[in-house]
Amino acid sequence: MSEHILIVGTGRDFPARIRAARPGARTTVFCRLDSVGRVRDPGDNARVLGLRDDAPEQEWVDLAAAVHARDPFTRIGTFGERNQNHYARIAEALGLTAHSPDTVHLVHDKRAMRARLSEAGVDSTAGVRVSGVEELRTFVRRYGLPCVVKPVSNSGSAGITKVTDESGLAEAYARAASSYEGLADAGVLVEEFLDGPQFSVEAVSEAGEHQVVAITAKFSDPASFVELGHVTPARLTDEVRDEVHTYVGAVLDALGVEFGPTHSEICLTEKGPRLIETHVRMGGDEIPALVRDATGVDVDECAARQTLGESVLPDVRATLAENRPAPCSAVWFAALESTGVLDRVGRLDEARSLPGVTEVRLLAKPGAEVGGLTSSDSRVAFARALADTPEDAARAARGAVELLEFTLKVSPHQGRAI
Incomplete structure (x- = not known):
């Protein structure tokens, strides 16, 4: 029987990745109605199913089961956070391999996560x-x-x-x-409040075994906590790096993570690493691209292969052990204090031509309302860069963003802003 993979959520480019990786594989996408328009190349899937945002969880399970009865799913996957509770319940009902509902609950409900880590003696925050x-x-x-x-x-x-x-x-x-x-x-x-520098830890797990792929330093706005920049690898001593590896492994064990990519955010306090939150998914903010540039490990590819039941840990470890140039990779985001409607963005070509810069991309299109920094969605552009040191990579990415010129249309009472 050919592979038939149920993708819960829009899946971004993963349905296409999975079909390309396994000739003959078919994908069904199951997402919320308000996300159907974001499914890429919907006709390439066996079907696209949508349910209202307020549909009961059992309705998600029942609809998936109805399709499964006529055209059985062999595997299930999800590649974002929003639909993980549905994914876990559907997998449990259909007998498919996935994160358990308990694990998904623990990583989503931060109070439950804190209680579990405290009970396990891992973190007493x-x-x-x-x-x-x-x-x-x-x-x-x-x-x-x-x-x-x-x-x-x-x-x-x-x-x-x-x-x-x-x-x-x-x-x-x-x-x-x-x-x-x-x-x-x-x-x-x-x-x-956890006082100290913050980092994200990207790991890949398999059969309950965890491999840290990269530790990324992050730079956040002190008021909103929205992340403005990341650089990997973080500049840490071998002793601290080993401590972080051990700590994150203990966190993932306590939360019952058995497989897949994880993105854990930690603070290095005077008492050692402490968890801010963790996620059973790849990191956002272009972190997978930074990790790929710096280590050679493609975490997105690992996620696709594991969804197909493949083992990836040996390849991940072999790649990490390679004697290869190890550049430092950084991303920096632009945010605007002034509020208005984005009219135009200038000096894009200049920013893209700066030494070390590998990408400059706009996140807000002309006509969008912009201004303020309330969440990651408030950011309007980013730049990525490579360099020999973390400091130089971050400096190059930030320099490209700071070169950009944003022109806004504002109401008369707001004055003018650029």
């Missing part, structure tokens, strides 16, 4: 799910300020606030309580 501002004040009285208030489930750094004064608790709670991308388990979480 305080975090409490709260239902009102008074409960926030109770947390502050016990653990002090600053604290971080954020959605229990979120994506793209949306809804996160660092609170340094009790007067900001109400506003932080309201911001975190808003809905973000339809992720399950909405609610508000307050955590103790």
Whole structure:
């Protein structure tokens, strides 16, 4: 029987990747109705199915089961965060290999994640799910300020606030309580503030074994926590790098991660690595491209191959062990303080021709409303660059972004902004 893979979510370019990797393989895409228009080359799939955003989870399972009864699925995959709860429940019902519903719940519900890591003796960072501002004040009285208030489930750094004064608790709670991308388990979480440099850790797991591929330094806006830049490999001592590898492996074990790519965000505190959050998916913000440039490991390819049931860990380790030039790769994002409608972007060609720059891309099109930095979606452009050191790579990427000129159309009362 030929492979028939159910892709939950739009899948980006992964349905095409999977069909190309396994001749004769067919893909069915199952996503939310509001995402159907983002399915690439829909006619190349066996079918594209859509359900309303508010459809009960059992309806997702029942529809998948109905198709499975007529045209059995051999495998299942998902490549984003928004639909992982549906993916896990469908896989459980159809007997397909996937992350367990428990693991998906733990990585989505940050309060449950904190509890599991504490029980396992991996991380004791305080975090409490709260239902009102008074409960926030109770947390502050016990653990002090600053604290971080954020959605229990979120994506793209949306809804996160660092609170340094009790007067900001109400506003932080309201911001975190808003809905973000339809992720399950909405609610508000307050955590103790982790002080120290932040990094993301990209890993690939297989049969419960974890291999860290890269540690990436990240640079975030101090007010909104939205990430503005990344560079890999991070400049760390061998001792710290080994400590991070061991720690992330323990986190993934505690959360029951058995396979696939993971993206873990950590803070290096005085007490050692502490988890901010982890995800059973590839990193965003062009991090897979940075990792590929710096290490030769294509995490996206690993995800596609594992969805087809292939073993990837031996190839990953062989690539990491190669004696090859190891450039440093960085990305930097542009964000605008002024608010208005994007009219034009100047000096693109100049930015693209700067030494070391490999890509400059616009994230906002002319006519889009832009301004402010509330989430990753607020950013308007990015540049990637290669160099011999992390510092030079980050400097080149940032320099390309800073060269760009953005012209906005604004209402008369807003004045003019460029």
